[in-house]
Structures are given as C-alpha cells and as structure tokens.
Amino acid sequence: MMMIEAGPIRRSGLRLLMAASATMLLTGCQGIGLMPSNSAQLRVVDASPDAGSVDSYENNAGLAYNLGFGMVTTYVPMQPGGVTLAATRAGSRQTLATNNVTLAAGRQYTAIVGNTAAEMQQTLYVDQMQPAPAGQIAVRIIDEVTRGGAVDVYLVPSTGKLAFTAPLATNLNLGGNSGYVNVPAGMYALVVVPAGTVPSSTAEMLLSGAQVSYASGAVRTVVLIDSPLTMRPFAGVRPEPQASVLTPAVQAIIAVDADAI
Numbered sequence: 001m002m003m004i005e006a007g008p009i010r011r012s013g014l015r016l017l018m019a020a021s022a023t024m025l026l027t028g029c030q031g032i033g034l035m036p037s038n039s040a041q042l043r044v045v046d047a048s049p050d051a052g053s054v055d056s057y058e059n060n061a062g063l064a065y066n067l068g069f070g071m072v073t074t075y076v077p078m079q080p081g082g083v084t085l086a087a088t089r090a091g092s093r094q095t096l097a098t099n100n101v102t103l104a105a106g107r108q109y110t111a112i113v114g115n116t117a118a119e120m121q122q123t124l125y126v127d128q129m130q131p132a133p134a135g136q137i138a139v140r141i142i143d144e145v146t147r148g149g150a151v152d153v154y155l156v157p158s159t160g161k162l163a164f165t166a167p168l169a170t171n172l173n174l175g176g177n178s179g180y181v182n183v184p185a186g187m188y189a190l191v192v193v194p195a196g197t198v199p200s201s202t203a204e205m206l207l208s209g210a211q212v213s214y215a216s217g218a219v220r221t222v223v224l225i226d227s228p229l230t231m232r233p234f235a236g237v238r239p240e241p242q243a244s245v246l247t248p249a250v251q252a253i254i255a256v257d258a259d260a261i
Contacts, residue, residue: 040103041075044111045253047144049226051117053090058083066090067113070225072255080105087113087122097122108257110221114144115174128180131217131260138180138219138257143172145224145250150195151206153178153224158187158211162199171195172224185216192224192250206250217260223253 044056046067056063056073064073067090086098097113097120108127115121125142132138141153153169156162169178172195190209197203207224214220227249 038080038105039077040080040105041108042078042103042111043075043109043255044073044113045223045255046071047112047114047223047225047253048096048117048120049146051089051096051113051120054087054096054113055090055092056111056113057086057088070251070253072253075108078103085111085122085124087120096120099124110255112142112144112223114146116146121175123175125177125221127221127257128219129258130219131258132182132185132219133217135185135216136182137185137214137216138182139168139214140180140221140257141169141172141176141178141224142221143174143176143224145226146174147226148194148206148250149173150176151192151224151250152195152197153222154191154193154199155183155188156191158189162191162201162203165199167199180219185214185218187211187213190222190252190254192252207252209252212254215260217258219257219259221255221257223255225251225253227251 042063044064044067046054046069049069053066053068055065056067058078063076067073080103082100082102084098084100087096088094089096096117099122101124103109108129110125110127111122112125113120113122128138139155143151145151150171150173152167153172154162154165155168156165168181168183172178189211190207191205192207193199193203193205
C-alpha cells in the first residue's frame with residue numbers, strides 16, 4: 001500500500017518520475033520549435049499491471065520507451081491537431097492499444113495506458129492547467145484498479161479522522177473519473193476503501209497513505225493502480241495461510257498538473 005508522487009516540478013521521496021535513461025527515454029523531437037502557447041502538452045501513464053514495459057508513440061514518432069508499470073512521463077510538447085497515440089510492447093511494434101485523438105494548442109493532456117494486457121485501453125484526459133483558487137487545491141481521482149470492484153476515496157485532513165470526513169469520490173470503478181474537486185489547501189492522507197464502507201478507524205482500507213502537504217493553488221491528478229495482493233486472516237481466526245483471503249490493495253500515483261505561480 002504505497003503512494004507514488006510524480007510531476008515535472010518538484011522532487012521528493014515518494015516519486016517515480018522519469019526513470020533512468022536506460023529504462024525510459026523521451027525523444028523530444030516533437031517539441032522542436034514549439035512553445036507552450038502554440039503546442040499541446042502530453043504525458044503518459046502506464047497503469048497496466050500485467051502488460052510489461054511499453055513504448056508510447058505519437059503517429060510514428062516515439063514519445064517514451066520501456067515505460068514500466070506505475071511510471072509517468074513529464075509533459076512532452078506536441079503539434080496540435082489529429083494524432084494517433086499507440087502503446088506497444090517495449091522493443092517491438094506490437095500494438096497493445098491505440099486511439100485517434102485531437103490535441104488543442106495551449107492545452108495539457110494525460111494519456112493513461114490501463115486495464116489488463118488482454119483488454120488494454122488507452123484513454124486521454126484533459127488536464128487543468130490553471131492553479132486552484134487561492135486557499136484551495138484541485139484534486140482529480142482516476143480509477144485504474146483492475147481488481148476488487150468499486151471504491152470510495154477520501155482525503156483525510158491531518159487534524160481530522162476518517163469517520164468525520166466526507167468522501168472526495170464514491171463508487172469509482174475501473175476507468176472512473178471524479179473530475180476536479182476543490183478542497184481547502186493543507187495536509188491530507190489519501191484513503192481508499194471498498195465502495196459503501198462505513199468510514200471508521202476500523203474500516204477495511206485498500207490504501208491508507210501518509211500525510212502529504214498540498215499548497216494553495218495546487219492541482220493534482222491521483223491515479224489509483226493495482227498493488228500486489230496481500231494476505232489478511234478471516235475474522236476471528238489466527239493469521240495462517242489456510243485461514244486467509246487475498247485482499248486487493250491499491251497504490252496511488254499523484255501527478256502534478258499545476259501549481260500556483
């Protein structure tokens with residue numbers, strides 16, 4: 001049960017952003033001569049738990065190579081207009097998912113490669129570029145968890161408790177998108193529970209994250225992804241393997257969309 005923070009601006013401990021060059025490469029060719037005002041910005045997230053490493057292409061130009069599960073690229077400048085985005089098996093041109101999209105100048109996008117390898121999909125999301133209002137943060141939850149069913153998501157303030165916190169998003173399923181929700185800036189812990197769970201200190205949690213500070217104006221996209229299955233005992237019995245069930249835990253990628261200038 002861990003969180004990975006990713007973004008092009010700040011670097012901190014729980015961050016999986018732009019792995020070593022041997023693992024992931026961005027060509028940068030698309031960005032030659034492009035400025036933010038006349039280009040689109042695109043980043044790619046690999047959220048497929050069993051597809052192995054993938055390469056990402058815009059038409060026939062490489063965007064990222066050997067992108068592993070849970071990895072996020074920085075924003076890459078792109079020519080606006082209609083393009084074909086494709087995810088292929090790393091080191092080959094075997095297409096796993098493809099879609100035709102239209103990118104607008106001056107906009108930012110996130111392409112998420114998700115679902116299992118057998119049913120892989122690539123979905124494009126429009127990102128919020130403007131900082132949240134003063135004293136607020138904007139958070140969007142995207143569910144890419146392939147196991148365990150629908151979830152409820154909470155941001156629990158450092159001064160509060162889960163039982164007294166309203167959910168940020170409810171009944172999210174695979175592919176679900178909460179849209180951006182504004183909440184007061186501050187310290188929060190991300191908590192994910194099965195949908196319909198009554199919030200309490202003893203509630204079953206799929207993710208109980210550490211406290212993270214969100215400054216005024218911050219805009220974040222949280223992508224929920226699979227985590228290795230964990231063992232938990234049946235209620236009232238000793239935690240022995242034969243008396244246990246597999247619990248699908250959740251990880252979270254926290255991607256930086258924008259910050260206050």
